Amino acid sequence: MPRLENLRMSHNQLNALGQGVFNNASGLRYLDLSSNKLHVVEQHYFQGLWRLEELLLFNNKITQVEAGTLSGLSSLKKAYFSLNQITHFPFFTIQDHSHPFLTMLDLSSNRMSRLPWEDVKALPGLVQRGLYLHNNSLICDCSMYSVFWHWDLRGYDSLKDFTEEHTCSIYGDPRASIQFLRHTRFFQNCTVEKAVSLPVTVLLSRVLVSEGETVRLDCQTSLSSTDLSFTWLSPSKGYLTQASINDTLISLFPNGTLEIEAAKVNDSGLYVCTAVDIEQALNATREVNVTVLQPAAESFNTGYTTLIGCVVTMVVILMYLYLTPCRCSYCKQPTPPVIPNATYDPCTLSSVFSPSLRDHPKMQADKHVAFMDPMINEDGTEWTPES
Template identity: 80%
Template sequence: MTCRLYPGLRLFLLLPLLHTSEETCPPMCLCISDTVSCSSSGLSKLPLSIPTFSVTLDLSHNHFSWLGPGNFDRMPRLENLRMSHNQIVTLTHDVFRNASGLRHIDLSSNRLRVVEHHYFQGLWRLEELLLFNNKITQVEAGTLSGLSSLKKAYFSLNQITHFPFFSIQDHSHPFLTMLDLSSNRMARLPWEDVKALPRLVQRGLYLHNNSLICDCTMYSVFWHWDLRGYDTVKHFTAEHVCTISGEPQGSVQFMQYSRFFHNCTVEKVVSQPVTVLLSSVFAYEGESIHLDCQTSLNSTDLSFTWLSPSRGYITQVSSNGTLISLFPNGTLEIQATKVSDSGLYVCTAVDVKQELNATREVNVTVHLPTAEIFNTGYTTLLGCMVTTILILMYLYLTPCRCSCCKQPRPPAIPVAPYDPGALSSVFCSSSREQAMIQANKHVAFIEPMVGNGRPLDKVLIQELPVRCYSSVSAVNEKKNVMSLSRRPPPLHLKGIPTKKAISPFPFLALFSRTAR
């Protein structure tokens, strides 16, 4: 049995296959999720089969020389376009048609010469524009018009001589925080337009490495920026150079050697009606924070808009039913903060009647909750308590009296009875000497002590035999002598006054008498 398909039915069945082929990744590219990378592929024109759901498209390091109209029509979700290191000379009209969702465009390191006003028309969501390292000599007045979400614009490393500062105002670019014009060829700037820039733009305006002409107006502007502590001046002090008029070779690092401008009169800082207040808020995850939007606008009829790093724009309407609340006075409340809420929050206060606006920046940092650190005071108190308890235990607890804990007593040393002639063994080393001592016996008398001016009676000391012992006995006798200090004092004889005691060493008197 055969089945015949009508031609119309065949075409209907092939439509899904055609749609699938359009979504396939080009063979020279790498497709990962919503990112398509075709860098260093030798491309000179845009591939036709790029997936339409692409959010990031990388075409850097190729051979593109221009971009035609409607190149990105089929990519409405495109947000990041990287086309650096190509040979692009110009962009045609409507090149970014149907790509209004672009937030990041990188056209650095190309061959652009003039940035025309229609290049970025309609890109109201664009936040970063990178045009550095080109050959740009002119930036037309309307180039940045309509870029209300622009935050950073890089024009450094070009040949720009003039820039339309007057086109940047508070109401047109409320979020612009960086304008890099360094390393160009600007000699004279419209300093009045520069001083009229929003304070947030002045804080992020980079003008170093330009061939500026030295004059008092120029020095006054940079002097005020240095006084306010702007990073653009503080971080590039040595690169701020001006040229002395009439001397091409004479350049001065005017931020380091200000003595060349001692004749200049620097005006005092005048507070402008619109100011930007900078602050920082630190919190732990789960805490609630309040961010105020206090500006110099005193009007009561103000509308407030917050730009958050993770949630985008926040208004009173969009904050309903969420953990974020925007109060009528502009205060933003974030309940149960998370680490992802960290970043720079920018509040814009708009006075519709007076056509004025002001911005305020708040840098929020959310930390993870950490374990509570043990206080040093508690450690000291605990140490004192433990020491006190140990001392009390040492003083009042009864020592162990069991037999297992008792220490053995040291052996007792026998003490021989006292013998007055013990020390004589020290001087007698042989029996011959002992015989000589026995033959020569003497009677020793102690001279009476004089007391109260009259002599006392002589005391007769009994005749004492002197004995000699062997060397072993002499050692034992020496031990007995060492114990004499423990014995009680000798008794006194009858008839002898109490003031005179019998010497415990009578042989000393014997030798003393013999010597006389």
């Protein structure tokens, strides 16, 4: 079954999986083993499932997850282990290079009282953001509170969505349980390490301008504090701060906006802004790729072309009307042969013949159009049609 991608085996009373059970299903991407009776998740269960993206093991009887269980699952994105009886979890096996796509690890509603917090803090940033630990029997101590304090400061959804479900017991007494995200006074004596500084977000953008234009690059990040310091790294001028800028064409405003007047082609490149919240030990970066284009040669305006064409046309018309080479009132055509009792004006479009003209052959020689020929009755007299 190498083409099988989704396999649902929930509610089947499974209490164990045999060796190599998924050898013929190497193409699995989604595996649902929830609501069974599994007790131990052994390291051989998921061997060969390197394409697996989502693993559902919630609502079983799991008490132990062996160290090599998730090894080899390099495509894993989400893993659900909630509603079990897990007391320990091998956090140290999850690293950037081994699970680069893992964004959710649900370990809520288990029986973990003490966690290896140093291993938890060493988890990749994406895993920490998607780690769910609510509804566990945690014991209140400063190491635990320090981790959750930093997560709460960064606004992780795992804490915002389940604030009241994050509880711990004082001195391990389950009867003295508190919601430690709401009642922080119990941890006033704890020293919270503020040296931890992880990038909160990275925003990418692209700006395309023409040479000579003014460029404004904002430094908007997820940091909400009003007391932030900003540093820009430019491709041509290095690091830029409000105190270090001595260029009249570059300005850095208090809100982090970088302004470049009359941008040049050599100003193109990647600009990186770093916003730092010193009080909360947080920083965030903003990357902007700027491309400055040389102005294109101006094309000939079609409006001017039309106007010039109209002017030329008018000039030609006026020349035709007023500068005709020979006007009718001044030019004389060669005198035609004298025809008795006939008038001939060479500048008119009609010819008038004498009604007394009777020489039919002569008329045939001088006729111009057919309808100008006189019509002769049978008795030899000329007939003129009545109008």
